[in-house]
Amino acid sequence: MRAIVAGPDPEAIGEALEALGVAVERVDSPVFADALGEAGIEDADLFVLTDLAEGISVTLAKEANPDVRAVCYGDGELPESIAGTVDLVVDPSLLDAATVAEELVEELA
Known part of the structure; x- marks a missing residue:
């Protein structure tokens, strides 16, 4: 399984x-389409955004890989x-x- 954080x-x-054995690539803010491409968004199973102000990056990720x-x-x-566009939103305080x-790993397995 591959993920981009x-x-x-x-x-x-x-x-x-x-x-949990997931191969993770990291992309720094601001998140641009080219950085997602370099990180391998086309083949990723999971895209995790930790900076909600960068929400547009979810659209960029889904455009490159509609199944992520x-x-x-x-x-x-x-x-x-x-x-x-987002599949799941989780508050870290919860x-x-x-x-x-x-x-996530159980769900995607």
């Missing part, structure tokens, strides 16, 4: 995914314009990274 990762969702599971895991508000990673 975009944005800062203060809750360490990337590390939690790696601990798009998850927002971070504080803040997601722009309404892309809310319908679920820790290890729990979210386990559920």
Whole structure:
């Protein structure tokens, strides 16, 4: 399984995914289409955005790979314009990274 974690990762969702055997590529903010392409978005199973202010990157990820599971895991508000594009939004204050990673890996297996 392959995942891209975009944005800062203060809750360490990337590390939690790696601990479960997921190959993780990281993309720094601001998230641009070329960076997603270099990270391998076309072949990714999972796209995790940790900076909700970068919400447009979900649209970029889905344009490059319509089948990628798009998850927002971070504080803040997601722009309404892309809310319908995201598959799942999780507030880190409600679920820790290890729990979210386990559920995502189980769901995508």
